[in-house]
Amino acid sequence: MLRRQLLALATAALLVITPLVSAQADEQESAQPVMVIMDYSSSMLEEDADSKGTSRIDAAKKAAKHLINNAPDEATMGLVVYGSKTPKKCDDITTVQKPGKVDKKALLKKIDKLKAVGETPIGASLMHAANEMKDIDEEKSIILVSDGEENCSEPPACEAAKDLASQGIDLTVHTIGFKVNDKARKQLECIADATGGTYVTADDADALQEELTVRTLRAFQGYATAGTPIEGAAKLHEAPAMVPGQYLDTLEKGESNNWTSKDGTTKYYKIGPIKPGEFAHFSATMIPEQKQTEIISDPAKISVELVNGQGTQCSSADTLMPNSSELGRPLATYARSPKFVQDTTIGCFADGTGEIFAKVTRSGELFKDEPMPVELRYVLEPAVDFTQLEEVVVVPDQPQSVTLTGTPEEILGGSSFNDAMPVESGKIYTDSVLVNEARYYKVHVGNGQKLNVRLTGGNNADSAVQAVNVTMFSAVRDEVKQLGSSRLNAFTPDNVVTRNMITAVDQSNYDSLYGRSNYLAGDYYIVVYSDTWGPDRTGGAFDYDMAVEVTGTEKDFVGAAPIFESSEAPAESQESASAAPSESAAASTPAASPSSDAAPSQEAQSSEPTAVEAAAGERALWPWFTGGLVGTALILGAGTFLFRNRATSAHQAKTTQIDPTVPGDR
Known part of the structure; x- marks a missing residue:
């Protein structure tokens, strides 16, 4: 699991590195501020975090250190703990790190000195953390970790969350229940629901480390706008x-x-x-x-x-x-x-x-x-x-199978058209998507070639997402006309859908009924987005494998x-x-920079009588912060991890100038 987490962070790091390296940007906003609230109540002394008898508090410290070590240097992050000083005191709430740039070594030393001795004032801790972020006008998030229900209820936790939501301060709270009972789980779900956040359960030390890292790092990022x-x-x-x-x-x-x-x-x-x-x-x-x-x-x-x-x-x-x-x-x-x-x-x-x-x-x-x-x-x-x-296409192609086999490569798709993750023809990838989220990928499709995508669902019975949809966009952000079903549902394990371009890229089809949506060569975009219509939005991500195949031989284009x-x-x-x-x-x-969605x-x-307009296909983001220090191995081509659960965050605008995506060999 540690390997998967590190690879996941490496993927996130690339998503930050790529826009910064490729962009001709004179301005880019920093990541969304995040405050982490950790439970240091006496119940965290229970030695049941794993089969070795590790205490919950030691597991929590390890998870927090892992997060800090892998957070990017530019991240705005803070840490609040409750129950770390005095037993039977409901005001035992401490700001260990104010929101801002983190001195990692100093913060790690502070965490080592903390003890689990006190009570569980969840509502008061939420208000305390929100107050620490009161001077931050932009969208922001709190990640709350608790192993039980509150026993200090001034104010009650869910009421505190509703109060924060009503203030209009652009604050989202995501919660993680560490070995919690049903009553505590419902309380943490209520907090997340009230603020538009997500809840997930961590049943052991490894799961806690994974969920804390993933949800905190992903909370830093919204749709990465550019222009x-x-x-x-x-x-x-x-x-x-x-x-x-x-x-x-x-x-x-x-x-x-x-x-x-x-x-x-x-x-x-x-x-x-x-x-x-x-x-x-x-x-x-x-x-x-x-x-x-x-x-x-x-x-x-x-x-x-x-x-x-x-x-x-x-x-x-x-x-x-x-x-x-x-x-x-x-x-x-x-x-x-x-x-x-x-x-x-x-x-x-x-x-x-x-x-x-x-x-x-x-x-x-x-x-x-x-x-x-x-x-x-x-x-x-x-x-x-x-x-x-050449002659215009007047008959659409027939559907075709994508027959690729092999072990999928773990990957984290981009959060927008602008940071879409490059993928290659002939490969299978594995990724996941959360509520209110889309994943973006891009692949070159030349003149004479056709893009085909196969999506296979995993075991998603516990996902908060009821279904995902997949679609394609051209280099100019026109949604491509496609063959095949676009939707995978969460209730059928190993469900498969295949999407094909209705015809190959061909400049001759500039006004064709069937080929106009994809007559220009260039970087094409695959977008997988969640569809959540049910009332229960707690649970994990929707896992899927994505096979990418570009068929046909690339030809030269006429003109510039x-x-x-x-x-x-x-x-x-x-x-x-x-x-x-x-x-x-x-x-x-x-x-400029293109991409897509569905x-x-x-x-x-x-209204021009000479033009035959193409019919649109089925038209269809939020990801969390990308980040950190693990760049080199990834850039050399190391495998990347599927972020098993990513929390949904509000949109964060990043005004950026980006490199043009020019179609090849036109």
Whole structure:
């Protein structure tokens, strides 16, 4: 088990290292602050932590030391203990480490000196730890470990948790029950439920070490957003100009009444002008807060319309999240400009200017008063000689099996499109996903090739997740049309689903009904996300094996590669040049990075009569902090561990410029 934990930490370390090494970032936010509360009551003296008679307190100390040794240096972490000084005193609560950067050697020495002698004031300890974090305005977490129910109830533990939740301080509490009885378990579950956290039981010393390490380290991270900051305009001709790249904005609110009030958030961005033969690809990925204790039936929708300078719609798409059961997946939608023919007198480009704007709208009542970050991705596809392209696919492929066998490689998928874990064709991986969480992977798929994925469920009867879904996205974040079932349920061990691209990547299919969603070569994204509709959200992760196979021989593309990132300043039209200075200042040179997700959605529809719009597939994150010092062995290719249980945390925005993902050999 120790080997698996260390490998898991190594994987987490890579997820931190990769964006920092590859990103051309001048800014990245630190990890989410975490406070750990440890039980040092007298019951921890029981010598039943393992078959060797190890005491619970020694097991707890070992677990805490393991966590500290493997936490990254930049982590903001604190430690509170109760019951370590005086018997029969309910105010025996000590801050061993205030939240901040940790002096590991000093903290380890302090832990060695602690004794288990006192009572169990869980509610008071929660309030104490929250008070220690009162000056931290961002999202934060508490990890509480206890071996029993509280015997000091001023305030009662569950009431304290509900009080903290009602304060609106962005605090999530995750709980771990160490050899607890049913009454204590229910109390710890109540604490987690009240704050949008998770509960898990640890029955022995090894399990405690694993759960404490995994849940604390994962608590540091939310969906890793990336992009150059930009502020869209409320009016079309005040829109800030963009060049190809990735941007980050905020959609401030949803609708007060679903679909009828029309008072959500709409913003405009100028992405043209484009030239005849060019295509503008635009995606918007909205990230709901990945924390919810119960199902909310309110929907959320993100829409993209590409419009010309007269406001006429050229193409559009939207993605709907019907309720809060799939909060792990981001809401990702995509639209592409219609074909621009020189000297046309009809359609979107009849004025001959090539001017085009992106209109992004948030609607629906889900979390309607909470701002949601939105990643905006603009990719410019250069013009090609269409006479050099081959015939368009008119018949979809048949389903095919993925027959790979062998021992799966343990891995931890990324938390977002931006830190997606690279995987290879011909390999099988094992991973897991928790409530409100998605796992992201990326693999190169060249022209003439097709991506196929097989997902096999484990024994997930005790998982808090009822099902997982798997889908694919292209390099421009268009959800790929796929064959095969997307869902694994938790009630059927060793259940298998296989997903195939409906046809191979082929530039000729730029307007094909079957191939348009994946006609560009590049890094494609596999996203596995949880679906939790039941009321009981306690339990472990949903385990799965994922076999990845890219079939076909890669061919050369016609023309130049798409532009994912441009170093040029945004071009200003006469109208934009006369607009307010804030317009041009809003768009700084961005960096780009693609990826994907899944769930029910509607598809792009073009008003341009020459374009055949592809139907969307099934459209579908939260991970915890990644981290630490174990980089070298992993980078050399050491196996990585499946994080058996990861707690769900709220979204944490990280404003980052990232390297472009350029399709190969186009």
